[in-house]
Amino acid sequence: MKAKEIEILKNNGIDTLYQLILRYVAISDDEWKYCQSKFSSSYFPKKTMLLDQNQVCDKIFFIASGLLRIYFSDERGEEKTFHFCMENTFATDYESFLKNIPSNFSIQALENSVVIIVTHEMLQSLYVTLRDGEKLGRLITEDYFFMLNEKIKAFYMHSPMERYKAMNIQFPGLMQRVPQYYIASYLNISPVHLSRLKYTLKKKNPNG
């Protein structure tokens, strides 16, 4: 990627974050100028590791463009995909970040990605400086709480087919961007089972 293209993507990333913040709270021009002076964004080529399992996760990543994967290795060394992080969402191990403890997860770029990095120091300064900083923090935490809550309800209450359908709603277009074995691992089913689900749906809705 050329330097100029990266620069455009970075600026675009900052604008995207601005739009996201506005969905939660009001923010004045001065406040936003302050934010801009704090935020920095980085370009990570496909396959870059942004966090290694057992490392402390000391950053929150806002994905301006690209795609990240959060995963872990189980006791048999098998990789399990925990979450996909698409454009305009955050990726982090929030517990590791807040408690300064080793993470159980790894985070990797599945595509070339432009990511805005938020550190502890930046987050604290936003909480203190923005009039609605704490509120912004609360509302975003609530949204990620909902995400975990859905995940747990899916475990208890939803069939693999329902989980597959929910995944396609949560991550539109993901199926075309990601190797199928990551998808199967995310759904906690075998790749063969995943093929069968796709086949069943296709038979029901051949033009879908």
Add this chain to the structure above:
Amino acid sequence: MKAKEIEILKNNGIDTLYQLILRYVAISDDEWKYCQSKFSSSYFPKKTMLLDQNQVCDKIFFIASGLLRIYFSDERGEEKTFHFCMENTFATDYESFLKNIPSNFSIQALENSVVIIVTHEMLQSLYVTLRDGEKLGRLITEDYFFMLNEKIKAFYMHSPMERYKAMNIQFPGLMQRVPQYYIASYLNISPVHLSRLKYTLKKKNPNG
């Protein structure tokens, strides 16, 4: 229970909540007086339903004394215990509460319980009135986010034995207070499997 005993329990409940808030943020005497004027607590005899599945959960319950259980019925009508709520913790379906959507859960008193009830209107007025109201909200939400996060990690990464041990740390003394089939249901194992876990541990540590 006599009226006077209930009154003592209620006051004690308010004090307990005060101590809990102080663990998160500073609060002035005036602010606390304002809170006291807002909070009300209620006595629920054992077996009372505080929330029915499919109802909107429009309250947050702070348990001053007693024990609540959050559970749901699966598609076969079988009850699954999702969470136990002990003294000094909150019980709610936070997603149902915040989004005003029907809850997938029921909440029931497993023991006679004194509970402080927080409504939407009260919560919003706390956010606006307390200097650190939003911060308090964020920090408590973070703690409940951690709880869900642990639950998910337990699903993926922990054996039934590890989940059993973690439960005993999270809910000290619970084993003596709750029917064993609720415990088995919470651990997502059969009652026979639970007996086997207890037996294995007892053999390893006969005086434990």
